[in-house]
Amino acid sequence: MSSLGRTEHLVLPGVLTAEQAAQTVAGILAVQREDGAIPWFRGHHLDPWDHTETAMALDAAGEHEAAARAYAWLAAHQNADGSWCAAYQDGADGVDTGRPADRGRESNFCAYIAVGVWHHYLATGDDAFIDRMWPTVFAAIEFVLALQQPGGEIGWKREAPEDGGEAVNDALLTGSSSIYQALRCALAIAGQREEPQPDWELAAGALGHAVRSHPERFLDKNHYSMDWYYPVLGGALTGQAAKARIEERWHDFVVPRLGVRCVLPNPWVTGGESCELALALWAMGESDRALEILQSIQHLRAENGMYWTGYVFQDKAVWPVEQTTWTAGSLLLAVAALGGDEATxxxxxxxxxxxGLEPDCCR
Structure with a gap:
């Protein structure tokens, strides 16, 4: 742990002690590369969304310098059109993680930097950081909004340049829900800089309305748990509407004492989805149920303080046999929210x- 690290607010009964929290943070730091990149695990790839989520976890643990290096990596590797590639190799030399492994550009991957940058600013109050990152955030949001459809939803990707670079206009509910949160954070950044972005406000309003009211505008992926809880996690659904959505499929996805299924009907619970559901529950004001979910997945904790990605309960087997930084990061963020960390x-x-501003038809 660096001298900046702090884990006292990451203590949660039945989930983490102070020593366990420190061990998990140290495990993430051990995977982070010197250039700031955070691959899934050593020797695997990096994707911009999970990289950002894990950087947010480092900020929640007080590791602000490490988080800032992660955002500097993103700024240094942004494409000219404002995007990032969907995946980057973990370099064989142990340092260079800038070689693309998948040159497609996924819209929610590109938008999520706004969430991370705003979180880092709230955690540090670093005005120079937000000024430095503004051009990166601005270009990313402009890239994403170029994929917005007339109904408000966001097309999920642009193909790699060598494959023609065509926009894929089909929209994913999970991705668009994540982008809704990112747009709101981008607007907060713009407001902090006193550079209002009225087009972004309109885009956010139209997107939120699509997520709340028009499921037919998205590809049918309702066998994935993320499509179930992400409209709540991303903030498009709140109050009674959020609670009704979670209750409707609780028994489909939640496996008592084991966690949350990733996809139906597979007998597979995953740590990342479980922690994200816990965050959504916390946002709904149901901290007790959020705590129960986090307690239920401690069987995924490895001896080194990292977390296995998932568990096939039918076979009583860890699968895949990997300890991902973003699984550990999602746990730390959920614990930080329950612990009252202000930025989180x-x-x-x-x-x-x-x-954002609702479309005229819906006001």
């Missing part, structure tokens, strides 16, 4: 985030 609660609670 602000980003996932949403009360202080701009909501």
């Amino acid at each position: 609660t602000a980003v996932f609670g949403g009360e202080r985030l701009p909501a």
Whole structure:
């Protein structure tokens, strides 16, 4: 742990002690490369969304310098059109993680930097950081909004340049819900800089309306748990609508004492989905159930403080046999929210985030 690290607010009964939290943070830091990149694990690839989520976990643990290096990596590897590639290799030399492994550009991957940058700013109050990252965030959001469809939903990717670079206009509910949160954070960044972005406000309003009211505008992926809880996690659904959505499929996806299924009907619970559901529950005001979910997945904790990605309960087997930084990161973020970490609660609670402007038809 660096001298900046702090884990006292990451203590949660039945989930983490202070020593366990410190061990998990140290495990993530051990995977982070010197250039700031955070691959899934050593020898595997990096993707921009999970890289950002894990950087947010480092900030929640007080490792602000490490998180800042992660954002500097993103700024240094942004494509000219404002995007990032979907995946980057973990370099064989142990340092260079800038070689693309998948040159497609996924919209939610590109938008999520806004969530991370706003979270880092709230955690540090570093005005120079937000000024430095503004051009990166601005270009990323402009890339993403170029994929917005007339109904408000966001097309999920642009093909790799060598494959023609065509826009894929089909929209994913999970991805668009994540982009809704990112747009609100981008608007918060713009507001902090006193550079209003009225087009972004309109885009966020149209996207939120699509997520809330028009499931037919998205590809049918309702056998994935992320499509179930992400409209709540991303902040598009709140209050009674959020609670009704979670209750509707609780017994489909939640396996008591084991966690949350990733996809039906597979007998496979995953740590990342479980922690994200816990965050969504916390945002709904159901901290007790969030705590139960986090407690239920401690069977995924490895001796080194990292977390296995998932568990096939039918076979009583860990699978895949990998300990991913983003699984550990999602756990730390969920614990930080329940522990009252101000930056994390602000980003996932949403009360202080701009909501965007609803389309005229819906006001």
